[in-house]
Amino acid sequence: MKEYKPQEIENKWQKVWDEKGVFKTPQYSEKKKYYALVMFPYPSGTLHVGHVKNYVIGDIVARYKRMKCYKELNPFGYDAFGLPAENAAIAHKIHPKKWTLDNINTIRGQIRKIGISYDWDREVITCMEDYYKWTQWIFLKLYEAGLAYKKPGAVNWCPSCQTVLANEQVKEGKCERCGTTVTMKYLEQWYFKITDYAEKLLEGLDRLQGWPEHVKIMQRNWIGKSIGAEIEFPVEGMDKKIKIFTTRPDTIYGVTFMAIAPESPLVMELVTEECREEVENFLAKVALEDRFKRASLEAKKEGVFVGRYAINPLTSEKIPIYVANYILYEYGTGAIMAVPAHDQRDFDFAKTYNLPIKQVIRPEDGEWNIHEKPYEAEGIMINSGPFDGLKSIEGKEAITEYIQTKGFGKKSVQYKLRDWLISRQRYWGAPIPVIYCEKCGIVPVPEKDLPVKLPENVEFLPTGQSPLTLSEEFKHSICPKCGSHAHREVETMDTFVDSSWYYLRYVNPKDDHKPFDTNDVNYWLPVDQYIGGVEHAVLHLLYSRFITKVLYDLGYINFDEPFENLFTQGMIYKDGWKMSKSKGNVVSPDDMIEKYGADTLRMYILFMAPPEKDAEWNDAGIEGVNRFIKRLWTNFYKVLEIIKQSNDDNTEFGKEEKNLRRKLHYMIKKIKEDIEGGFKFNTAIAGLMEFNNQLSDYLESTKSPNKKLLEEVAEKLVLILSPFAPHMAEEMWSDLGKNTLIVEEKWPDYDANALKEDELTVVVQVNGKVRGRITIPADLSEEDVKKVALESVSKVIEGKSINNIFYVKGKLVNIVVN
RNA sequence: GCGAGAGUGGCGGAAUUGGCAGACGCGCUGGACUUAGAAUCCAGUGGGACUGAUAAUCCCGUGAGGGUUCAAAUCCCUCCUCUCGCACCA
Numbered sequence: 001m002k003e004y005k006p007q008e009i010e011n012k013w014q015k016v017w018d019e020k021g022v023f024k025t026p027q028y029s030e031k032k033k034y035y036a037l038v039m040f041p042y043p044s045g046t047l048h049v050g051h052v053k054n055y056v057i058g059d060i061v062a063r064y065k066r067m068k069c070y071k072e073l074n075p076f077g078y079d080a081f082g083l084p085a086e087n088a089a090i091a092h093k094i095h096p097k098k099w100t101l102d103n104i105n106t107i108r109g110q111i112r113k114i115g116i117s118y119d120w121d122r123e124v125i126t127c128m129e130d131y132y133k134w135t136q137w138i139f140l141k142l143y144e145a146g147l148a149y150k151k152p153g154a155v156n157w158c159p160s161c162q163t164v165l166a167n168e169q170v171k172e173g174k175c176e177r178c179g180t181t182v183t184m185k186y187l188e189q190w191y192f193k194i195t196d197y198a199e200k201l202l203e204g205l206d207r208l209q210g211w212p213e214h215v216k217i218m219q220r221n222w223i224g225k226s227i228g229a230e231i232e233f234p235v236e237g238m239d240k241k242i243k244i245f246t247t248r249p250d251t252i253y254g255v256t257f258m259a260i261a262p263e264s265p266l267v268m269e270l271v272t273e274e275c276r277e278e279v280e281n282f283l284a285k286v287a288l289e290d291r292f293k294r295a296s297l298e299a300k301k302e303g304v305f306v307g308r309y310a311i312n313p314l315t316s317e318k319i320p321i322y323v324a325n326y327i328l329y330e331y332g333t334g335a336i337m338a339v340p341a342h343d344q345r346d347f348d349f350a351k352t353y354n355l356p357i358k359q360v361i362r363p364e365d366g367e368w369n370i371h372e373k374p375y376e377a378e379g380i381m382i383n384s385g386p387f388d389g390l391k392s393i394e395g396k397e398a399i400t401e402y403i404q405t406k407g408f409g410k411k412s413v414q415y416k417l418r419d420w421l422i423s424r425q426r427y428w429g430a431p432i433p434v435i436y437c438e439k440c441g442i443v444p445v446p447e448k449d450l451p452v453k454l455p456e457n458v459e460f461l462p463t464g465q466s467p468l469t470l471s472e473e474f475k476h477s478i479c480p481k482c483g484s485h486a487h488r489e490v491e492t493m494d495t496f497v498d499s500s501w502y503y504l505r506y507v508n509p510k511d512d513h514k515p516f517d518t519n520d521v522n523y524w525l526p527v528d529q530y531i532g533g534v535e536h537a538v539l540h541l542l543y544s545r546f547i548t549k550v551l552y553d554l555g556y557i558n559f560d561e562p563f564e565n566l567f568t569q570g571m572i573y574k575d576g577w578k579m580s581k582s583k584g585n586v587v588s589p590d591d592m593i594e595k596y597g598a599d600t601l602r603m604y605i606l607f608m609a610p611p612e613k614d615a616e617w618n619d620a621g622i623e624g625v626n627r628f629i630k631r632l633w634t635n636f637y638k639v640l641e642i643i644k645q646s647n648d649d650n651t652e653f654g655k656e657e658k659n660l661r662r663k664l665h666y667m668i669k670k671i672k673e674d675i676e677g678g679f680k681f682n683t684a685i686a687g688l689m690e691f692n693n694q695l696s697d698y699l700e701s702t703k704s705p706n707k708k709l710l711e712e713v714a715e716k717l718v719l720i721l722s723p724f725a726p727h728m729a730e731e732m733w734s735d736l737g738k739n740t741l742i743v744e745e746k747w748p749d750y751d752a753n754a755l756k757e758d759e760l761t762v763v764v765q766v767n768g769k770v771r772g773r774i775t776i777p778a779d780l781s782e783e784d785v786k787k788v789a790l791e792s793v794s795k796v797i798e799g800k801s802i803n804n805i806f807y808v809k810g811k812l813v814n815i816v817v818n
Numbered sequence: 819g820c821g822a823g824a825g826u827g828g829c830g831g832a833a834u835u836g837g838c839a840g841a842c843g844c845g846c847u848g849g850a851c852u853u854a855g856a857a858u859c860c861a862g863u864g865g866g867a868c869u870g871a872u873a874a875u876c877c878c879g880u881g882a883g884g885g886u887u888c889a890a891a892u893c894c895c896u897c898c899u900c901u902c903g904c905a906c907c908a
Contacts, residue, residue: 172905214822214903221821221904228908246908259908295906331907338908344819345906416907537903607843609830614901618830624843627858683832686842693842763838768889770838806888812837816888 001641002735004633006597010727014115022743023117026071034070035524036062037503037563039532039540040077040124043103044084047110048579049587049617050572053605057569057679058531059116060606063723064675065528066117067747073524074117075506077124078104081132082495083161083177086428090461096428097456100127110589114598115726117743122509126498131505132430133451134515135498138547139433141554142192143444148422150442152188154263154330155421162462163425164189166494167418168222168539173293176539184291190423190432190491194546198223198415200560201545210565212612218537224416229400231409233258233310233337235270236318242266242310245332245414249403250395251339253384254360256350258310258321259303259336262286263329270321272307279304279323286325294325301326301349312337313408314399315385324349332414340374347374360384361392420543422494427460427467429492437479437486446480452488466490500543501551503527503562521557526564534568541566567679570614572605579617587617599725600626606681606724625685629725632692636717636732638699639710646707657709660698661754664713667691668750671720681724688721716748764789765814771796782807789813 017023038058041051055076062074080100089096104125111118124131142148156165160180164187169176194201202223205216228247235242242258260266262283271279282304286294293299303324310319326345327336340350341359350357359370361379368375378392387395403409423432431452433445445452455474460467468474468490479486504516507524511517532540544562552560571578574585592601604625609615653661667687674684695713699705714736722729722742733742757778762785764772772792776785786805790797793815800817807813 171903217822218903224904224907226907244908248908299906301906326906326908328907336908343908345908348906414907416904534902607830613831616830618844620844621830628843630858682830683842686832689842761838765838765889768837768887773838804888806837808837808889812889814837814888 001634002637004630004728006599006727007594009731010113010115010593010598013727013730014112016730016741017117017743020741022741023072023074023119024121025073025075025119029071031069031071033073033524033528034062034065035073035527035529036065037075037506037527037530039530039536040079040499040502041107042082042084043078043080043100043107044088045103045581046106047589048572049589049592049601049605050579052110052114052589052601053569053572053611054531054533055111055114055116056602056605057567057611057681058529059114059602060675060681060723061529061531061679062117063726063743064747066743067719067723067745069746072117072119073122073506074119075122075124075509076111076116076118076120077122077502077506078107078126079495079499079502080104080125080127081429081492081498083163083426083428085127086426086460087161087178089428095456096460097127100428101125113593114589114602117726122506124502124505124509126430126495126502127428129451129453130510130512131502132454132498134505135430135493135501136433136445136450136452137447137515138501138551139493139497140444140447140450141556142550143434145550145554147193147196147550148190149193150188150190152186154184155187155189156182157185157187158182161426162464164421164423166421166496168420168542169496173290181290189421191419192422192497192546194420194543195415195417197546197549198225198417200549201417201542204545204549204561208561208564208566211563212566212568215534215537215541215566215568219542222417222538222542224414226414228412228414229403229409230333230412231313231337231403233313233319235321236309236311238270238308240269242321242335243333243409244335244337245412246337248339248342248392248396249399250381250384250387250390250392251342251360252312252314252337252399253381253387254339254341254358255312255317255319255337256340256356256358257319257338257346259324259327259338259346259349260306260321261327261329261334262323262325264323264327264334266335267306267323270306270308275305275307279306282323289325295328299325301345301352303349303353313403313406320355322349322353330418331416341370342374342376344374344376358383420494420496420546422497423491424494425464425466426462426492427454427458429495430454430498431468431474431492432489434489435477435479435486436489437482437484439484440479440481443479443481443486449480454492466492468492496540496543499540500547503530503544504551504557518556522559525557526559526562529565529567530563531567531569533571537568567612569611570609572608572615572617574617576616592622596622596626597629597727599728600629603629603685603724607685608682610682611679628689628692629728631696632688632721633728635692635695635699636714637735639695639714640735642705643707643710643714646705648704648707650706651708653706653709656698656702657706658754658758660694660713661709662757663691663694664716665750665752665754668716668720668748669755672747672750685724688724691717718742719745719748760810762789762810763812764793765812766793766796767816768814778810782809786813790815 036058038054062072066072085100086096089099156170158165158175158180160178170182173182175182205219226247229249230243230245232241232243303322306321306323308321310321312319338346340346340357342361357370360383362382363379381387381390381395400411431454433452435443437443455471458467458471475487477486477488504521507520508517548562549560551557574587577583577585579586604622607625608621670687671684674680718729718732730742759775760778762774762776763770774788774792797817802817804816
């Protein structure tokens, strides 16, 4: 019997695949295209099995589709710029470039050993000039389109990373990378105008049928669209109006005060002499507060009267104006009309400062004590003059309409989404291709001068200042417009800019004249299946959609969504924790391959849980899968031996043969359905195990195994196995005497005829409880089945009257008695 | 607080178009092989009752409680717990 030596056969077949170039992307063929893509890694260390899960899932999909006769683009690359690599490089006192490229070499080696079917010729590394040149090109295109701009303002600052962060990179007030509490700074920074695309990004989500609902919901929430009205409230005794945004214009008769954000310049314009001191003290106090604490629900609502009153344009009522800590300057207009009767926050504030609470909406039925709790739901308008009696939904329309005709305001839509802050005060990124000229101001670097090279001999310790400031050679430049003395932008781009377009580069990774070829990209994109972690829901996945939509609007591509189908895989935990070096709970794929081989590793990762779920690594679990693989190997070579020894050409199958053949085809059907019906690889592998057990039973029980049957079993079993355990499948295929490569074979179809059974086992229930089972010919009539069923439980139903008999065809009979 | 998802043996998980709950694997128990162990193979394995024991039979059981139905892990109502995301967005 041939011994199973995984490392040996894995090396052998990986070499063969390489030499024959079987995973190279076909350029010309009749086949339909399929673009399978996994989120590329940050090369900031070595891979652990959690990363590998991503690539294995992608590889099963790619190999399956390849066998289903698609022509495949299945590339891999590295998100090589950015803070993690830079921080690691600082810690290890070597240059980020060397550190990054060393890691890439390690990772590439790790992945090759797993037998992932990538087209390695298309590898993309974002920190290389031939890539970031085109990242800079994208910046220029956005700049030309008015979608990249520089503005001063309050920005998120990570004191540990010593750089600004985009809103999407702040999680619960902490830096998404390092967990340090984010503070605020006033800085002039570069932004991409993603807010211009809020509506398009929202609309596109509805078309993405192949995306998980929870990711779409996260994006919708992040974009945060609200429909309402902008209304202007005149200030008494001043030629000034306060503009507010509200989603509840129907509650305007219930306004009892106004509130303005502390940061708003309006505050100091409105404040009266008597109140000035108190207001200034309040502003000073708020300025010192942590802004994320201030913006949390638990924070107490506080404010001060500014000394003035506004006039409600509908009622002409005089209402006091406050500056209040719970008003956000960045959202809406930075000022609100406060309706304590119908808003919890206004209610809390009114209670604290003893302000009136005026109910203007009542529930459709039932009582409501407005002094106990605000009523925030829809209802019927009351105390609202001519609008009394309207439903609040109608009231919204009616009042918006009214203020619009009177010129007090207009319908308005607001979004929570903020523009994407893309400049960083760090070294390891693509330089922003812009020059500052004393005469011409901001001048973009001409396309022909790209790339703006990142200098390598620069001190890059994080100081809060861009390290490129230190390089006179880099900074010094000449204005491309007027030729006078100028200096370069010293800040670099956020790595999320690099990764927001890499899926396009894979199509023409070596083209040095353009970022991609429009025809080729239009052919290969959108990506058919994208696979990665859910942590990118409102980061990379949002940015990529934005960049794609911009390139679409600029006419470079003919699709406006990059990823047709998205799959988010769960994480692998060990000892209850995410794997990390500091926790010391990292499971290395290399160790597992050395111990069990890549095929076992691949299969265990898929078997441990449904792929979208988080799973706990279990050393005993991988042993179990390894046992299965060895049993399968043994069975296969037993079968092969029988085939070789036998001259029997009998195709008349007995009961056992028919039975085994049915189970074979049942497995083929099940695995196809498991893969296509939502990547249920865990149950697909269970199906393989089950069939292997059945094959063992057959080999053990039968005296004269049938050669023809076993030939079919061996061939189809190996084909089905091949996406999961490609190396051993290739070895088995070749031992079957085939002179093709299994990776180039077709996925077998099941034979519906083989699935038919001559005899069925039917469960017999009495009053819904299983009381027996009967074996019947498959074609027995319903009447006869019932008869047999009744007989089989005659003891149980003796002396009882039969009320009803239900028959579920081929499955179950339920006899109802009393 | 809002939004989404999930609660099934000792464990990971199957079954969700209502139709045999616990597939498959781990673990555990017993056995075979062995000087012994490892490996491998075979058998058993939700809880309980009955029985001297076996076979058989019965009862209970999918977070809790109620409902619909011949039949509920699956559908409906009420509640609890956990995970994730957002978090004063007017």
